[in-house]
Each structure stands twice: as structure tokens, then as C-alpha cells.
Amino acid sequence: MTLGVLALLGFQLVDSAFVARLGTAPLAAQSFTFPLTFLIIGVQVGLGIAIAAxxxxxxGAGEMARARRLGSLVLMVGGVIMALLAxxxxxxxxxxxxxxxxxxxxLGLIRGYWAPQLLAAWLGALLYFIYSLFRAHGDTRLPGKMMVVTSLVNLVLDPVLIFGLGPWAGLGLPGAAWATVLAFGSGLVIAVSRLRRQDWLAIGGLRDEAAYSARPFLGIAGPAMISQLMPPLAAMLAISIVATLGEASVAAWGLASRLETLALVVVLALTMSLPPWIGRCYGAGDWTQVRQLLRLALKVVVIWQLCLGLTLALTAPxxxxxxxxxxxxxxxxxVLIRFLLPSYAALGVCMLVVSAGNALGWPLRAMLMSAARLFLCYLPCLWLGAWLAGLEGLAVGAAVGNVLAGWVAWKLLRRMLAVKSAAEGKKTVLLSRERT
Known part of the structure; x- marks a missing residue:
């Protein structure tokens, strides 16, 4: 999954790098669309979290027939929801x-880019739901391979559609979106053909399953979706703050946003691959392995992100x-790279805690953690830093906000696991007394 996410995010960064060659204005126009693109991704990830959970x-409970019915339902309902949002x-x-x-x-530049970009987002959402289905069944290889394939297709098509080939002048900024449409479309064809070979979907009993599973699905998807929608909202507020600093700052912020997701590739891979594993342990009641998994994942995140962040900060120019x-x-x-990248170690801790909370049946706490990260830690520090010292202050403020969020998430996770341990201890004592 790390390799797949790296390829997927890498082609998004390649998109921005190619668009940057068109000039500052097209890059700034693309940067203005990022918050809404993150909004779409937030909805699809929220639905994907519920699917996997x-x-x-x-x-984990041995209910294979129900798993098939759930797989069919989420693919159909998710596709309709994402189309309406687009x-x-x-x-x-x-x-x-x-x-x-x-x-x-x-606005004129955005207008020609936005329609194909929304089409690409819808195709990407359908592909993501299929990936979630494979991950829920323990197969992370196909999603990883398909992310690499779609990235390579996009990498080949980007320069051709943006700048043209031979006498053809190219499409400019919209060419980046059309390259993504073709890449996701080709990936969808391959993924659907592979899905048809698996016995993971069902046709009968969908209405009864929808009535039975609607409440638990919404109980996970609702808070998870709100958690995923808060970052796009925060991104909109953040870019409105950055816009006061000038067009060059907006363009730089857009590139830094793409670089952020690429730098967090290991964290994102863990947030995708860890919840299905934790969900199976949750279904089987194996809380010892849940704690071991979380401990290992947090160590990996902190060590990796600190090493990567410091290295990239030193090579920022x-x-x-x-x-x-x-x-x-x-x-x-x-300036943004030097201050932001090392702080992603703390941000990664927060992201992992939120992801684990959804898988462990604590979606409301995960949602509140997301809200605290963005609206109590990140945005106030961002605004205060920009107000006090311009772009440098903004970068420092964003880094401080990330560190605060990581510390709060760590304290919350320790408290949740302590409560669970206490509950398990009481349950063991009661069972022992009953046997006696």
C-alpha cells in the first residue's frame, strides 16, 4: 500500500510540477481547486472507512454472506453519492x-479545468471503493499495483495533453485533468474485471441488508465523513488566509499541499491497511493484538516522519x-518546506489515532479529535502566525499546530486504551467469580 499510495500521490505532485511550467497563474488556479478536491476525497474516504470497518x-465474525451483501450495497450507494456531490x-x-x-x-482558468477534474474525481472515487473492498478482504496487493499503473498512465499522458505533441498545441491546464480521467478510467476497467473473478458480491437480499446495516453504517460513515470533511473546510479557510499574502504564496501553498500528501505516504498507507486488520481483531475480541498493532504503527510513523522531514528540510532550496x-x-x-515537513511526525500520530478510532468503534471520538486538530490547534496557529510575520509566521504557526495536534491525539489514545483495559479487567474478574 505504501508503494501504491506513493505512486498515486506522486502523480498528483507531477501534475502540479507540469502545471507550474505553464506559469504562476495556472498553478494558482489549480491551487484554488485543492480544497474542493479534498472535500470530494473526504467524502469518499469516509465511505471507504465504513466499508472496510x-x-x-x-x-472476523465469520459472516461471509453478509460481507458479500455489504460489498454490493456500498459500491452502488457510494457511486450515486459521489455523482451527486460532483x-x-x-x-x-x-x-x-x-x-x-x-x-x-x-475564475476563467478554473472554469475550463473544473468539469474534467470533477469527472476524474468521480472515477477515482469508484476506484477507491473497489480498493476498499479488496483491502477489507485482506488483499492490499491489487490496490497497490493499480495505483502504480494509473500513476504511470497519468505520467505519460500529462505532458502530451498539457503541452501537446508535435503540431498539436495541447490543452494547457485542463489537460492535467483529462490525463487523470484517462488514467482512472483505465484503472477502473482493470479493477472491475478483477473484482468479477472474486466471490465478494451478492445480488439477493440487498434490501433487507440495507435496512439492517443502515444504522451501523451511518454510525461509522457519518462521523468518519465529517472527520474527513473537516480538513477540506480547514483547507478552504487556510487558503483564504494565504491568499492575503499574494499569488506567489498561493501557488507555493498549493505545491506544499501536494508535497505534504507525498511526504505522508507511509502514514496514509497505514491508515488504509491498518483499519481492516484492527477491524478483524475487534470482531474476534483480540484486544491484545490491537494494542500491539497500534504501538508498532505509532513507532514507525514517528521515526520515519522525523527522519524524512529533517532530510527534506535540509534540501528545501x-x-x-x-x-x-x-x-x-x-x-x-x-520556507514552507523547512518548517512544515518535520512537524508531520506529530501530524502522522494524529491521523493514525483518528483512523484507529473509526476501526475500533469510536467514530465520535475520532471526529472530535479531527475537529480539535484543525480548529483548535492548526487554524488558530496558522492565522496568528500569518498576522504576526507573514509567510514565515504562517509556516511556523502551521508547524506548531501540527505538534499540538499530535500531542493531544497521543493523550486521547492512551486514555481510550486505558478505559478499555479497565473494562476488560472487570469483565475477567466477573467471569472468574461466576465460574467459582
Whole structure:
């Protein structure tokens, strides 16, 4: 999953790197769309969390027929929900981007890019739901391989569709979106053909299963979706703060956002692969292994992110030169990399705790943790830093917010596991007395 996520996020960074060669204005236009793209991803990830949690718990309890029915339901319902969301965002694009701070020229660039980008997002969501189904059944190889395949297709098509080939001039900024459409479309064809070979879907009994599973599904998907929607909302507020610092800062912030997801590749892979495993342990009542898994995952996240963050911070000028074309954008991006990347060790802890909370039946606590991270730790520090010291203050404020969020998440996880241990101890004592 790490290799697959690395490939997937790498092609998003490649998109931005190619668009940066078109100039600062197209890159800034693309950066304004990131919060809404994250909004779409947030909804699909929230649904994917519920898919993986319910199906893995059913498999852990030996309920194979129910797991098949759940697989069919979530693919159908998820596709309809994501299509409706894409239509709403296309219809409301002008007021949304205007309020984010885009001027008339930027709105014109966004208009040609937004429709194919929404189509790509919908295809990507369908592909993600199929990946979630495979992960819930313990197969992480196919999703990883398919992420690599779609990334390679996008990498080949990006320069052709953006800049053209031979006498053909290319599509410019919309070419990046159309390359993603073709990449996700090809991946969807392969994934569906592989899914048809598995006995993981059912046709009969879907109505009864929908009535039976709607409440537990919404109990997980609702808080998880809200948790996933809060980062896009925070990203919208953050980019409105960055927009006050100028176009170059917006462009640099967009590149830093893409670099952030790439730098967090191990964390993202763990948040995808760990919950199904934890869900099976939860279904089987094996809390000892749950604790061992979480301890190991947290150690990996902290050590890896600190080493990677410090290395990238030291090489920030060269990395910024590789990604950005404008000298102003390179300068701002260097500052953001130096302060933000090392703080992702703490951010990774928070992300892992939220993911584990959803898998362990604590979706409300996970949602509250997400809210505290963004609206009590991250955004206030971001705004205060920008107000006090411009872009440098903004970078420092964002880093401080990430560190605070990681510390709060760690304290919350320790408290939740302590409560569970106490409950297990009482249960063991009661069973012992009953036997006596």
C-alpha cells in the first residue's frame, strides 16, 4: 500500500510540477481547486472507512454472506453519492471560488479545468471503493499495483495533453485533468474485471441488508465523513488566509499541499491497511493484538516522519527549484518546506489515532479529535502566525499546530486504551467469580 499510495500521490505532485511550467497563474488556479478536491476525497474516504470497518468485522465474525451483501450495497450507494456531490460542486463553482479569493482571470482558468477534474474525481472515487473492498478482504496487493499503473498512465499522458505533441498545441491546464480521467478510467476497467473473478458480491437480499446495516453504517460513515470533511473546510479557510499574502504564496501553498500528501505516504498507507486488520481483531475480541498493532504503527510513523522531514528540510532550496518555475514561488516554497515537513511526525500520530478510532468503534471520538486538530490547534496557529510575520509566521504557526495536534491525539489514545483495559479487567474478574 505504501508503494501504491506513493505512486498515486506522486502523480498528483507531477501534475502540479507540469502545471507550474505553464506559469504562476495556472498553478494558482489549480491551487484554488485543492480544497474542493479534498472535500470530494473526504467524502469518499469516509465511505471507504465504513466499508472496510463493517466488512472486516463481518469477516472476523465469520459472516461471509453478509460481507458479500455489504460489498454490493456500498459500491452502488457510494457511486450515486459521489455523482451527486460532483454535480453540486460543478453548479456552485463560481460563488465558491470567488469566496475563496479567486479573481476574474483565475475564475476563467478554473472554469475550463473544473468539469474534467470533477469527472476524474468521480472515477477515482469508484476506484477507491473497489480498493476498499479488496483491502477489507485482506488483499492490499491489487490496490497497490493499480495505483502504480494509473500513476504511470497519468505520467505519460500529462505532458502530451498539457503541452501537446508535435503540431498539436495541447490543452494547457485542463489537460492535467483529462490525463487523470484517462488514467482512472483505465484503472477502473482493470479493477472491475478483477473484482468479477472474486466471490465478494451478492445480488439477493440487498434490501433487507440495507435496512439492517443502515444504522451501523451511518454510525461509522457519518462521523468518519465529517472527520474527513473537516480538513477540506480547514483547507478552504487556510487558503483564504494565504491568499492575503499574494499569488506567489498561493501557488507555493498549493505545491506544499501536494508535497505534504507525498511526504505522508507511509502514514496514509497505514491508515488504509491498518483499519481492516484492527477491524478483524475487534470482531474476534483480540484486544491484545490491537494494542500491539497500534504501538508498532505509532513507532514507525514517528521515526520515519522525523527522519524524512529533517532530510527534506535540509534540501528545501533544491527541492523547491525542482518543483517551482517562478523565483518568488521557489522562495516561498522553501520556507514552507523547512518548517512544515518535520512537524508531520506529530501530524502522522494524529491521523493514525483518528483512523484507529473509526476501526475500533469510536467514530465520535475520532471526529472530535479531527475537529480539535484543525480548529483548535492548526487554524488558530496558522492565522496568528500569518498576522504576526507573514509567510514565515504562517509556516511556523502551521508547524506548531501540527505538534499540538499530535500531542493531544497521543493523550486521547492512551486514555481510550486505558478505559478499555479497565473494562476488560472487570469483565475477567466477573467471569472468574461466576465460574467459582
Amino acid at each position: 463493517l466488512i472486516s468485522r463481518a469477516l 454535480l453540486v460542486l460543478w453548479w456552485a463553482q463560481q460563488p465558491i471560488f470567488s469566496r475563496l479569493g479567486a479573481d476574474a482571470a483565475t 533544491w527541492l523547491a527549484q525542482l518543483l517551482a518555475g517562478s523565483p518568488d514561488v521557489r522562495s516561498d516554497l522553501t
